[in-house]
Every structure is written in C-alpha cells, then in structure tokens.
Amino acid sequence: MSAPLLEVSGLSKSFGNIHAVSGIDLQVNKGEVLGLIGPNGSGKSTLFNCILGQLRPDSGEVRFKGEAVTGLNPTALNRKGIGRTFQLLQVFPSLSVRDNLIVAGQEHRSTLVGRLFLPPDAGQTERCNELLDLFNLTRLAEEPAGALSYGQQKLLDIAMAFTASPELVLLDEPAGGVNPTMLGGVEKLLRRLNEEMGATFVVIEHNMSFVMGLSHRVTVLAQGQTLATGSPEEIRANPAVIEAYLGD
C-alpha cells in the first residue's frame, strides 16, 4: 500500500495554558476527501495552521508524500503542492478576477528573476480560462475581485487554491456564509474536482449535510483531541460524537 499523501502524527500546540491541539494523528490518502468537524474552539483551524506553516507546532510531525515538512513556511508548502483557503475570504480586492487567478499560479513558473521576463499572464491564461469556466466566473473575469458578491468571492477564493494544480487542498469552511442556492453548486463543484480530476481535500466545515455529503471519511475533534474517525455514517451514529457535537 502506498504511503498517505498527508500524515500528521502526535501534533500538539498550546497557547499559554490552553492546549489548542493535543497529540493529533491524521492521515489523508490520495484522492480522498477528509472532513474535519468539531465544535468551535475544538482546534480545527489551529491544526490547519500547524500543518500549513502559519503556526509552529510544539511537538509532532507533518509528512507530505512521505517527506517531513513540519515547520516549513506557507510559501514552501504551497510550492510542494499544498493549497489552502482560509476561514475568512482572502482575495486581492483591487486585482481583477483573472489577475487573482494568475497570481495564484504564477509563482510556480520559472525562477524569481526569470518571472520578470515572463509574459504578463505568466503563461497562465489557458489554466485561468479553465478555472473561470469551471467556477462560472468567466463573465466576471475582468472585474475587480472586491466588486464581486460574497458568494462569487468565495468561489474565486476556492478557485485560487486550485490554480497551481496542487496535490492536496485544505479548505477552511468553504460553505461558510454561502447562500443555500449557491451551496449546492459549491458541493457539486468540489465533488467534480475530486471525482473527475482526482483532487484530494481536507475540509473543515460546520454545515453537516455539506461535509457529510462530500467526505469519504470524517474526523471529529473536541477540546483539541481526536474524538472519532470514520465514514460519515459511522460518525453520525457515534454516541460520543452525538453527545459532544451533533446532538439529537
């Protein structure tokens, strides 16, 4: 059996006396969608930030494709093939939608000095057009990202994470703040990216129907520790999860 794409072992992070994450173990296999759920303050975002180099873990190890990447900065991790979105919208508002996508992919082309001599689109036009089409943003391509509606910016935010064709994408609440009409579209889009293009995701989400419908496996965190891991059906039926998070 091949090694997991992402392997987290014994990861811990404290802020003073608060143990945000304590000894978390996690595995994500290629082509898998792993849902990460838990009540507010359970350590989901801290875990993401430790994996993605925004925070340095106190202990534990993160391996990507078998290589230790613990403590690498976000830029280096992105260049190794890990994309992400944040809990809050993070687009570049004064840049056009197209430029947001180009900047999300251009740094994977050439060297720092070499990029000065690349064409203005950094050879990304074809990839951008694919994503604009896939995310239904083509007619807005030349608009400033800041002029888009919240839902459209959310789509752009997710599209940006995919521009460089990463092998693993960590999505922090992709359904957060998205209206119910658009929500189905986001779910369908992510499923398509997973099933047709083989994208691997870890998804933090509070919307249960969304995350349960999308994920192959779900890990539940509570008070910084793993409460349960299993298929969506197993998680729904787990008494400890029901008591700590899902309720009746």
Place this chain on the structure above:
Amino acid sequence: MLRWIIIAVVAAILIFVPTQLKPYGIFLISNWVIFCVVAMGLNLTIGYAGQISLAQAGFMGIGAYTSAILMTRFGMDFWHTLPAAAGLSFLLGVIVGYPALRVQHHYLAFVTLGFNILVYLVFRNEDWLTGGAFGIFDIPRPSVFGYATNDPLAFYYLCLAFFVVMFSLAWWIVRSPWGRAFAALRENPIRAASLGVDIRAYTLLAFATGSTFAGLAGAFYASLLEFIDPYPFSFEYSLSFLLMVISGGSGTLVGPMIGAALVLLMPEWLRFAKDYYLMIYAVFVMVLMAFCPSGVVGIWERLTMFMRHKRMTAAAAAAEEQSK
C-alpha cells in the same frame, strides 16, 4: 486612442517647450524629470508593494555621492559611476528592506526614517569622504558619444532620455508577474504566501528596486547641480517624495509625475502671490488630500467614472424611450 493622443501631446511638450525656456526654467524642468524617477521608485515600494519608506532622499543621496566621489576623486567617467551608484543603492535597499520582514506600517516608517537620518549624518559629518557640510564641487557633466552636455538644454535631453528608460522599466516591472506579486503583497501578504508568493523576496525587491531608481536619479542630480551638499538628501526631502507619490496618485504609473510637478513646480507657479505662495500651496495640498486621498489621478478616475455613468444612464433612458 485618447491615451496615445495624451502621450503624443506630453512628449511634444517635453521635447519642444524647453527650447523656449530660460536657463532657470530648463533647470527646473530637468530637476522635475529627475525627481519623477525618484518618485517612480518610491511608488514601486509604497504604491505597488505597500511598503512604507521614508528614506527615498537618503537613497538618492547615496547615488549622488557615489557618482560624485568616483568622478571627482578617482576621475571616473559618469557612465562608469552609474553601476556603482545603482549597485550600492540596491544593496542598501535590500538591507533597509530587512526590517520590513518583521515590522510594518508606522513602525517601518520609523525604521526607514532612522536610516535616512543616519545617511544624512554620514554625508554631513564624514568630511574626509563627502566634504561635510561644504559638499562636493565641480562635478562634471557627462558626454554622450563625444558630445558634451554642459549646455542646460543638452543635459535636459539627457535627463529626459534617462526618464524614458526608467519609466519603461517601471512599466515593464508593473505589468510583469513581479507587479502582480507586489500587489498581492500589498493587499494580503498572508494569502499571498499561501499561494507560493515569496513575500520575503518580494518585500526586499520592492525596497531594492525603489532605492535603485533613487540612486540612479541621484547620479543625474549631482551632475545637474554640478555640486552636492547633504541638505537635499535629508528626511525633509523624503517627505516631499512621499507627498509626490501620494498627491499624484500612488499605485499608478503617471501619478508620481503629476505629484512631482505639484511639489516641485507649483510653488514656482505660485510665486506671483509673493509672501503667500507657500501658504496657498500648503492649503492646496491639504484640500487635495482631504477630498481626494487617491491623488490627482483619483480625480481623473472619478471624473471618467462619472462620465461613463452619465453616458450609461442616458443610453438606458434612450432605450426605454424607444421601447415605449
């Protein structure tokens, strides 16, 4: 089309009007062209990459003194001093950029301000190297293919050619992937890093390119005046360069040029007001910043947006009338 007409008119003015000016007028317009390059450099650092710097006059001084010392003490040709002026400014720009990796906004402003004060003190106190408060005299003007540029008009055209080269370089940088990475750094460095943008490298580059523009302009400034002393490279002038960028329109290519005209030429145009000219100028700047913080270019953008809106409203009304 309108853009090309404006470019042609501006080019014609810059080429032909100085032929009708007296030597002081030619000096002023030469000075403006050089200050445009300094402000363009600062605009790359502040307007495009979002890194505050109050050391631009210091970088200009480094280029000016490097070129002047190499020419007057070592007998080097002006053109051979340019790589040294650019190289030293670039290197010091990288060094000044390092604090920006740790601090931002007003903290960074104070770090760069400290650097400018330090540079000024070196210019003023290290007599053995810089001539101290008396400065450096008899700085020669360069020759171009054997033609001397001692005549004010000839040197102006050389400055204009330098300006065109530097403007083209700024345009190239801004439309290249570097320009987009600078904008990403300015708007959201955390998101930029998560997309693989090396914010460390681009922050240093933003300072280094901005300071290189200033350093090269400094070399031309030394030759324009044929004499330099520490004063034009003081913190006060760094504030003037900041005002040029902000009042013209930061983050735009033409903004710094308009700003440089406002800061350098407007006090001259207001001299008819005699004792009151600086007061009128100060009030103008205050009103401009209060009502149009995006600078003169911002006024133009607002105006074009208003006209577009008016046209669209009229077209919609006409279409409605027709459908009735």
